[in-house]
Amino acid sequence: MTSATPPVPGGSDPAGLDHDPGAALTPGFRGRARPEGVTLPPGQYAEEGFPVLSAGPTPNVSTATWSFAVTNEVGATKSWTWAELMALPQDTPTVDIHCVTRWSKFGTRWRGVSLDVLLAEVESTAEFAMVGSYGGYTTNLPVADLLGGKAWIAHTFDGAPLHPEHGGPARLLVPHLYFWKSAKWVRSLTLMPTDRPGFWEKLGYHDLGDPWREQRYQGD
Amino acid sequence: MTEARSAEAEPRGARLGDRYAVPSGWQVATLVGRRAESASAVTLVLDVPGWPGHLAGQHLDLRLTAPDGYTAERSYSLASGPAAPGTGRVEVTVQRVRDGEVSPYLVDQFPLGSAIEVRGPIGGWFVWDPVRDAGTPVLLVAGGSGLVPVMAMARARRESGDRTPFRLIYSVRTPEDRLYPDELERLAARGDGFEASTIFTRAVSLTALRGPRRLTDSEVASWGWPAELEPRVYICGPTGFVEAVSRMVVAQGHDPARVRTERFGPAAG
Numbered sequence: 056m057t058s059a060t061p062p063v064p065g066g067s068d069p070a071g072l073d074h075d076p077g078a079a080l081t082p083g084f085r086g087r088a089r090p091e092g093v094t095l096p097p098g099q100y101a102e103e104g105f106p107v108l109s110a111g112p113t114p115n116v117s118t119a120t121w122s123f124a125v126t127n128e129v130g131a132t133k134s135w136t137w138a139e140l141m142a143l144p145q146d147t148p149t150v151d152i153h154c155v156t157r158w159s160k161f162g163t164r165w166r167g168v169s170l171d172v173l174l175a176e177v178e179s180t181a182e183f184a185m186v187g188s189y190g191g192y193t194t195n196l197p198v199a200d201l202l203g204g205k206a207w208i209a210h211t212f213d214g215a216p217l218h219p220e221h222g223g224p225a226r227l228l229v230p231h232l233y234f235w236k237s238a239k240w241v242r243s244l245t246l247m248p249t250d251r252p253g254f255w256e257k258l259g260y261h262d263l264g265d266p267w268r269e270q271r272y273q274g275d
Numbered sequence: 276m277t278e279a280r281s282a283e284a285e286p287r288g289a290r291l292g293d294r295y296a297v298p299s300g301w302q303v304a305t306l307v308g309r310r311a312e313s314a315s316a317v318t319l320v321l322d323v324p325g326w327p328g329h330l331a332g333q334h335l336d337l338r339l340t341a342p343d344g345y346t347a348e349r350s351y352s353l354a355s356g357p358a359a360p361g362t363g364r365v366e367v368t369v370q371r372v373r374d375g376e377v378s379p380y381l382v383d384q385f386p387l388g389s390a391i392e393v394r395g396p397i398g399g400w401f402v403w404d405p406v407r408d409a410g411t412p413v414l415l416v417a418g419g420s421g422l423v424p425v426m427a428m429a430r431a432r433r434e435s436g437d438r439t440p441f442r443l444i445y446s447v448r449t450p451e452d453r454l455y456p457d458e459l460e461r462l463a464a465r466g467d468g469f470e471a472s473t474i475f476t477r478a479v480s481l482t483a484l485r486g487p488r489r490l491t492d493s494e495v496a497s498w499g500w501p502a503e504l505e506p507r508v509y510i511c512g513p514t515g516f517v518e519a520v521s522r523m524v525v526a527q528g529h530d531p532a533r534v535r536t537e538r539f540g541p542a543a544g
Contacts, residue, residue: 080303080390081339086347087376098338098348100376107514107538110400112521112531157348190531220518258399259297272297272397 093161096266102158107220114190116240118224123208126245127179143168146207150230153266165228167209170201181246185253186227189240193253195262196229196236205231208241233264298327301338301392306385312454315371317382318354321393326363329353329396331403331431332424335367338392339377349377352423353396356430368454370420401509401537403428405435411507414499415443416520418512422454424537425509429462429469440468444498446490448477472498492523502528511537
């Protein structure tokens with residue numbers, strides 16, 4: 056029986072497992088055909104649809120009253136109305152996204168304004184940012200992960216205005232981190248000299264959330 | 276990270292917040308029981324050595340391993356209440372998803388006595404705690420297998436002898452698809468403030484007073500709580516169901532800040 060026990064998969068500490076060597080892990084499990092031509096982060100699977108995950112009701116946010124505000128560590132604020140956002144240079148990133156609930160979606164097409172544009176004139180030496188949403192959601196990110204062509208305020212998905220379920224009228228898009236960092240219904244970004252946890256981060260989720268390092272939970 | 280996280284170092288269970296710290300790494304659990312709940316759902320009883328306890332509504336991550344080392348991970352809501360008898364025993368109820376990668380295996384194959392890697396408990400938002408949350412009326416609205424985490428809340432309430440007024444609205448396709456029908460009847464029959472209403476969306480029994488259709492606004496209003504009572508509202512189910520019901524309760528005057536949701540995406544399985 057012992058010889059039939061599959062190897063403990065990567066990342067585990069076999070010495071730390073309280074494992075009866077006579078019991079095989081999930082005997083008979085085969086799984087789907089392994090995806091070809093794409094690279095999935097550890098623990099993820101490819102998804103064709105676009106699942107929705109939110110902690111509460113979807114807020115109704117009108118572009119007539121929408122604004123996005125950036126506040127630096129001394130309290131100076133710069134904000135944009137919807138019309139002002141639309142007047143800025145627009146990017147059309149096509150990116151893979153990875154949700155901590157384990158689905159990944161390849162080649163998603165967005166349109167939005169790079170954070171490089173929005174933060175360019177902001178005076179700050181802060182290393183961290185708290186992003187806030189209509190509805191009260193928050194998430195913390197390192198500023199380094201928001202700059203350098205890695206993050207956008209996105210308002211269009213697959214050629215159509217972003218649906219409210221998916222964060223419309225506009226959401227943060229930070230595709231290289233787990234998707235809970237890509238705050239839906241985004242309204243603010245507050246720069247902070249020291250890191251503080253946002254909504255899910257206070258509830259045990261990771262402060263950075265790099266899917267390639269499988270940083271799902273605090274301590275990963 | 277610049278901020279020290281002391282919760283990791285403190286003994287678990289000392290503060291409620293410590294429960295939110297997810298135990299690091301995977302550990303091996305053993306399947307010690309299985310119960311059919313319907314033709315397509317099964318409850319798996321897992322023995323998890325050193326289980327730290329959990330709050331009703333939290334999840335368990337499962338990791339399955341194929342002979343070639345390929346692994347698949349999924350989250351399942353814990354069905355058992357925090358004070359389930361026996362140390363280290365936890366239960367998850369798994370609904371078979373057609374063409375799913377993991378759920379057909381767990382429902383139809385995963386043999387008794389075999390091992391599986393688990394990690395948890397996980398999640399601290401969609402939870403109800405009889406210590407912290409007692410006294411405020413609760414409305415639970417569940418669609419399909421979305422009943423599982425709210426059933427854990429009903430079980431937590433019963434196990435702790437709590438009498439917080441609970442109202443459950445359960446929407447399910449057919450009578451045969453119901454999870455825990457007898458237990459729900461028993462909970463409601465105790466007369467201690469737990470009420471349950473079940474509706475069917477696809478097919479009903481011959482004696483039904485209501486045809487098969489989706490949950491309506493007026494049903495949520497009459498079987499739920501008035502917004503003035505400021506209940507905690509928990510809505511769990513498929514995305515479309517959660518969107519529809521959360522729109523209804525917000526339109527009925529419930530403060531969105533008191534409405535907690537959990538959605539099963541189309542990818543569940």
